[in-house]
Amino acid sequence: MDTYDFSKAIHYYYTKIRETNHPYYWYCLADTQAGAGLTNEALQTIDNALSFPNPYPSKQELLEMQMSLQSVPPREMNPNRPSIVTAKRGDIDGDGIKDNVLLTANKTPDSPFWRNITLVVQNGKTHHYNQILLKNNAGYNPTLFLGDFTGNKVDDILVVIDTGGSAGAIYAYVFSYINGQLRQIFNSDVFNEIHKYDVTYENQYRATVINYYLKEKYILDLTYKGKEYLSEIYTQQGVLKAPINGWVNPLSGLYPVDFNRDGTYELEAYQRIAGRYNADSLGFVQTVLKWNGQGFDPDRQNLAIFGGEI
Numbered sequence: 001m002d003t004y005d006f007s008k009a010i011h012y013y014y015t016k017i018r019e020t021n022h023p024y025y026w027y028c029l030a031d032t033q034a035g036a037g038l039t040n041e042a043l044q045t046i047d048n049a050l051s052f053p054n055p056y057p058s059k060q061e062l063l064e065m066q067m068s069l070q071s072v073p074p075r076e077m078n079p080n081r082p083s084i085v086t087a088k089r090g091d092i093d094g095d096g097i098k099d100n101v102l103l104t105a106n107k108t109p110d111s112p113f114w115r116n117i118t119l120v121v122q123n124g125k126t127h128h129y130n131q132i133l134l135k136n137n138a139g140y141n142p143t144l145f146l147g148d149f150t151g152n153k154v155d156d157i158l159v160v161i162d163t164g165g166s167a168g169a170i171y172a173y174v175f176s177y178i179n180g181q182l183r184q185i186f187n188s189d190v191f192n193e194i195h196k197y198d199v200t201y202e203n204q205y206r207a208t209v210i211n212y213y214l215k216e217k218y219i220l221d222l223t224y225k226g227k228e229y230l231s232e233i234y235t236q237q238g239v240l241k242a243p244i245n246g247w248v249n250p251l252s253g254l255y256p257v258d259f260n261r262d263g264t265y266e267l268e269a270y271q272r273i274a275g276r277y278n279a280d281s282l283g284f285v286q287t288v289l290k291w292n293g294q295g296f297d298p299d300r301q302n303l304a305i306f307g308g309e310i
Contacts, residue, residue, distance in 0.1 A: 009032045010029065010032055010033065010036070011127075013025050013028050013029035013032060014029065014127050016028075017029065018097065018098065018124050018125075021089065021098075022056075023049060023052045023054065023055050023056035024056045026045060026048055026049035026052070026055075026056070027049055027055070027056045027057060027062070029045050030042045030045040030046045030049060030062075030065065031065075033045055034065070034069060039069050042069055043066060043069055043070070044084055044104075046062055046065060046066045046069075047083065047084040048084065048087060048100075049062055050062055050063075050066075051087060082104040082105055082106050082116060082118065083104065083105065083106070083107055084102050084103070084104055085102075085103040085104065085105050085114060085117070085142050086102070086103050086142065086143060086144050087100060087101065087102045087103075087144070088100075088101045088144045088145075088146045089101070089146075090146035090155035091124075091154060091155055092121055092146075092154065092155055092156075092157065092177050092182070093123070093154070093177045094152070094153075094154040094177065095124075095125060097124040097125045098124050099121055099122060099123055099124040100121070100122040100124065101119070101120070101121050101122075101144060101146060101157055102119075102120040102121075102122070103117060103118070103119060103120070103142045103143075103144055103159065104116075104117075104118050104120055105117040105118065105137075105142060112140050112141070113138070113139070113140060113164070114138065114139065114140065114142055114161075115137070115138045116137055116138070117134055117137040117138065117139070117142050117161060118131055118132065118133060118134065118137065119131070119132040119134060119157065119159060119173075119175065120132075121157075121182060130182060132175065132182065132184075134159065134161075134171070134173060135171075135173075135187070135189065136161065136163075136171040136189070138161075139161035139162050139163050139164060139171060140161070140162040140163075140164050141161070141162045142159065142160070142161045143159070143160050143161075144157065144158070144159060145157075145158040145160075145256055146158075147256050147258075147265045148263060148264050148265060149174060149176065149185075149256070149264065149265050149266075149267070149291055149296075150176050150185070150264075150291045151264045151291060153263070154176075154177060156174055156175060156176040156177075156185075157174065157175040157176075157182075158172070158173075158174050158254070158256060158267075159171075159172065159173045159174075159175070160172045160254055167249040167250065167252065167272065167274075167278055168249070168252040168272065169249060169250040169251060169252055170188060170251055170252060170253065170254065171188055171189075172186065172187075172188040172191075172251060172254040173186060173187055173188070174186035174267070174296075185291075185295065185296070186267070186289075186295075186296055188250070188251045188254070191251055191269065192250045192251055194213050195211065195213050195214075195248075195271070195287070196211075196212045196213060197209060197210060197211055197212070197247065197248035197285070198210045198212070198245070199245060199246035199247055199248060199273060199274070199275070199282070200244075200245055200246075201222075201233065201240055201243070201244035201245070201246070201275075202240070203234075203238055203239050203240055204238045205221065205222045205223050205230055205234060205238055206219055206220060206221060206222060207219075207220040207222055207246065207275070207282060208220070209248070209273060209285070209303060211285070211301065213298075214298060214301060216301065218303045220273075220282055220283065220303065220305060221305075222282075223308070224305065224306065224307065224308030225308070226308065226309070233276070244275070244276060246273060246274050246275045246276065246280075246282060247273075247274050248271050248272070248273050248274070248285055249271055249272045249273075249274060249278070250271065251269055251270070251271055252270050252271060252272050253268075253269070253270035254267055254268070254269050254270070255267070255268045255270075256268075257288075259288070264291075266288050266289060266290050266299065267288070267289040267290075267296060268286060268287070268288055268289075269286070269287040269288075269289060270284050270285070270286055271284065271285040271287075272284055273285060273303070281306070282305065283303055283304050283305035283306060284303070284304045285301065285302075285303055286301065286302045286303070286304055287300075287301045288300050288301070
């Protein structure tokens with residue numbers, strides 16, 4: 001088979017995948033790419049084929065093909081080839097044809113840590129790839145969610161990555177296809193920078209949490225923390241033995257929730273409130289973010305605390 005025939009066959013299998021997403025065509029595409037010497041592309045296709053519950057022709061045969069391709073001499077294969085961490089399919093650009101959305105990254109040996117995490121969108125019609133470099137592109141458990149956050153009935157992309165820090169913080173991004181381009185419309189760094197708080201312990205077993213961005217104050221009843229905890233910092237009269245300030249951690253959770261059941265998702269953001277030290281959790285700030293046509297605005301905010309023994 002010459003170069004033209006390989007190209008024609010690859011295009012054919014891409015078309016069948018777009019139409020049916022059947023495991024058989026993923027296998028055929030990988031086999032054709034391997035025959036054409038497109039080792040890296042074939043390995044990525046095999047990764048996709050292995051994601052099916054019942055891959056064709058079998059998981060074992062695909063793994064054998066993968067091992068065979070990975071034995072290609074280094075001069076023929078990029079040793080730093082990223083892996084596909086996760087993949088989803090959805091109509092990202094609104095043309096009615098499903099696109100492939102991937103997160104690729106380099107795996108750290110003997111570790112769940114991923115480096116160079118990159119968002120890749122393959123246009124379902126043209127098969128062209130668009131790579132989006134993330135500002136914070138290293139961490140744990142990178143995940144994808146596709147859903148409509150802007151109300152235009154087209155899938156947007158939510159990317160969440162665990163930082164691995166002691167505060168349980170995450171990196172989070174939302175991308176949307178606007179005016180013919182894929183644009184970032186949410187960034188956890190910007191959210192953290194905007195939402196500034198003060199946490200102050202008060203007399204009589206209370207703590208106040210102030211959100212300067214929303215100009216709101218919350219009062220926490222600390223009696224649920226128990227007598228032992230309270231006796232360390234309060235006198236028997238309920239007076240603080242010394243001033244104590246806590247803090248609100250960066251974003252630790254961002255979840256798509258369709259509160260109105262109208263097909264448009266809101267974002268529910270979680271930030272953990274710390275007391276005397278990070279493990280001294282006082283509760284969570286929960287913020288519901290809603291798209292306003294230009295960005296995500298807080299629709300409402302609540303504080304949630306843990307229950308105490310009775």
